[in-house]
Amino acid sequence: xxxxxxxxxxxxxxxxxxxxxxxxxxxxxxxxxxxxxxxxxxxxxxxxxxxxxxxxxxxxxxxxxxxxxxxxxxxxxxxxxxxxxxxxxxxxxxxxxxxxxxxxxxxxxxxxxxxxxxxxxxxxxxxxxxxxxxxxxxxxxxxxxxxxxxxxxxxxxxxxxxxxxxxxxxxxxxxxxxxxxxxxxxxxxxxxxxxxxxxxxxxxxxxxxxxxxxxxxxxxxxxxxxxxxxxxxxxxxxxxxxxxxxxxxxxxxxxxxxxxxxxxxxxxxxxxxxxxxxxxxxxxxxxxxxxxxxxxxxxxxxxxxxxxxxxxxxxxxxxxxxxxxxxxxxxxxxxxxxxxxxxxxxxxxxxxxxxxxxxxxxxxxxxxxxxxxxxxxxxxxxxxxxxxxxxxxxxxxxxxxxxxxxxxxxxxxxxxxxxxxxxxxxxxxxxxxxxxxxxxxxxxxxxxxx
Numbered sequence: 001x002x003x004x005x006x007x008x009x010x011x012x013x014x015x016x017x018x019x020x021x022x023x024x025x026x027x028x029x030x031x032x033x034x035x036x037x038x039x040x041x042x043x044x045x046x047x048x049x050x051x052x053x054x055x056x057x058x059x060x061x062x063x064x065x066x067x068x069x070x071x072x073x074x075x076x077x078x079x080x081x082x083x084x085x086x087x088x089x090x091x092x093x094x095x096x097x098x099x100x101x102x103x104x105x106x107x108x109x110x111x112x113x114x115x116x117x118x119x120x121x122x123x124x125x126x127x128x129x130x131x132x133x134x135x136x137x138x139x140x141x142x143x144x145x146x147x148x149x150x151x152x153x154x155x156x157x158x159x160x161x162x163x164x165x166x167x168x169x170x171x172x173x174x175x176x177x178x179x180x181x182x183x184x185x186x187x188x189x190x191x192x193x194x195x196x197x198x199x200x201x202x203x204x205x206x207x208x209x210x211x212x213x214x215x216x217x218x219x220x221x222x223x224x225x226x227x228x229x230x231x232x233x234x235x236x237x238x239x240x241x242x243x244x245x246x247x248x249x250x251x252x253x254x255x256x257x258x259x260x261x262x263x264x265x266x267x268x269x270x271x272x273x274x275x276x277x278x279x280x281x282x283x284x285x286x287x288x289x290x291x292x293x294x295x296x297x298x299x300x301x302x303x304x305x306x307x308x309x310x311x312x313x314x315x316x317x318x319x320x321x322x323x324x325x326x327x328x329x330x331x332x333x334x335x336x337x338x339x340x341x342x343x344x345x346x347x348x349x350x351x352x353x354x355x356x357x358x359x360x361x362x363x364x365x366x367x368x369x370x371x372x373x374x375x376x377x378x379x380x381x382x383x384x385x386x387x388x389x390x391x392x393x394x395x396x397x398x399x400x401x402x403x404x405x406x407x408x409x410x411x412x413x414x415x416x417x418x419x420x421x422x423x424x425x426x427x428x429x430x431x432x433x434x435x436x437x438x439x440x441x442x443x444x445x446x447x448x449x450x
Contacts, residue, residue: 001025001052003044011038011063014097016410018081018439027052032150033081035093037063064089070123071162078149079163080437087122091433094441098431101409105416108426116431116441117297120289125436127205127269127288129164130253131172133179133186133196142186144176144199152251153189163437167237168201171212174234175199178227187217189251195219197246198253202278204269205288209239211267213280215255218247228261239263242280254281266343271295274322276347282340283316287434294405294432294442295323298378301403301428301446304328308375311399313363313390318344320378322353331356332374334366364389369397376401385411386418395422402447407434412443423449 001007001024011020011034020034028051034040039061042054069075069083082090095116102110119125134143134155145158157176160169178184179196187194198215212231221243228241240263244255258265258280267278271285271292278284285291298320302310304327312321315333317340325331325348333356335341341360348356359366364387377399379386385408386394395418402424406412416426424447432442 005044007042011036029054031056035064076148076156077146083437091116091118104413107420114429117293119433119436122436123162124165126164126286128202128286131199135186135188135194142179165203170235171201174231178230182223192249200253202267204267206270207268209267210237211240212238213242213244215244215246215253218245224261240265244280274351277343279339279343282343290434298403299324302376311374311377313379314381316340318347321356322347322351325353325356333358334363336362368393374399378403380405383408385415391418400449404445406443425450
């Protein structure tokens with residue numbers, strides 16, 4: 001095998017990120033855009049001892065049927081990679097990824113097939129999207145949209161997205177028009193100069209409320225009020241508009257300051273019978289209707305009788321804990337983000353829940369055996385999985401029942417193996433498709449100490 005060589009290969013299976021996998025010349029090859037059974041033509045871009053990096057040139061034979069994607073940006077955008085695959089087939093592909101990942105957990109043998117719960121909505125299912133401003137070369141107009149596939153430094157203008165809502169598309173168009181009319185600048189990732197960084201939109205799928213959060217650098221923005229009036233004239237459905245200031249150099253959409261330009265600066269939505277108030281930077285499950293099915297399943301696994309003390313680890317805005325509190329004796333939530341904890345306390349008050357308490361702090365520095373006895377722990381860690389120090393404390397606490405929730409299938413195996421070494425056994429598992437048209441999947445496990 002040589003750099004630049006053209007190969008014809010057949011894809012065997014999928015990597016956790018959805019790339020097709022095969023082997024050639026004793027090297028592992030991952031091909032983005034290829035699916036199991038596809039015969040593809042690739043060009044070798046780089047060689048390693050056991051791997052080869054390749055570029056997909058063409059699909060010779062399709063192993064998985066394709067359809068026409070609805071979105072005009074398909075193929076350019078790095079988001080909906082599987083929008084050209086029928087939804088039922090997408091779920092079958094996710095099942096393959098899931099089975100392969102769970103097969104790597106030493107000592108775990110699933111009792112039958114693990115179900116994948118399909119999303120109630122296949123399009124317009126997201127309640128939050130972040131769009132980027134791009135500072136192009138001289139003599140070009142500022143762009144507002146999403147990143148090109150595989151490019152952190154290149155943004156294309158979104159003219160219509162099928163992930164969030166038709167209202168969000170109107171907001172993008174109105175914002176882009178205002179930016180161009182007023183000659184506003186975009187923040188440069190290398191120069192660290194410019195005003196506009198991100199446009200974040202949230203919508204309440206069950207309330208109809210709409211939040212617009214314009215994230216800027218610390219530069220002067222004298223047109224802020226004019227921007228707010230411009231949006232409201234063109235998109236009257238908007239209920240609150242915020243300017244968030246991020247003066248750091250990191251590529252993140254969170255801000256250290258929030259200035260409310262219209263409304264009360266928060267969004268309200270419901271999951272089941274519970275209402276939730278969400279601040280600009282707070283985490284909230286992005287697929288609202290699927291989240292209700294997810295939470296119902298978590299409640300089923302907890303089997304609460306009203307006598308249990310529950311630990312809700314990485315609790316975010318308290319949605320899961322509040323969803324469970326009426327069935328428990330007491331719930332304790334732990335969350336790093338202070339704004340999320342503030343929202344969680346407000347959400348508990350809003351729902352009349354008085355048997356729940358929230359602690360702001362890092363899980364690895366907050367939980368230990370001195371917290372008291374818990375009967376159930378809900379563990380919904382960030383993408384990297386449970387922090388090693390938090391894992392050490394968690395296994396020492398010996399909480400009899402654990403509900404482990406993960407949005408990153410790659411983090412599941414190492415966390416499960418550590419928990420199984422500590423005496424936990426997987427009793428039940430299910431997966432939820434929170435993100436149609438992508439390889440992402442949410443997994444839920446019931447573990448008990450034997």
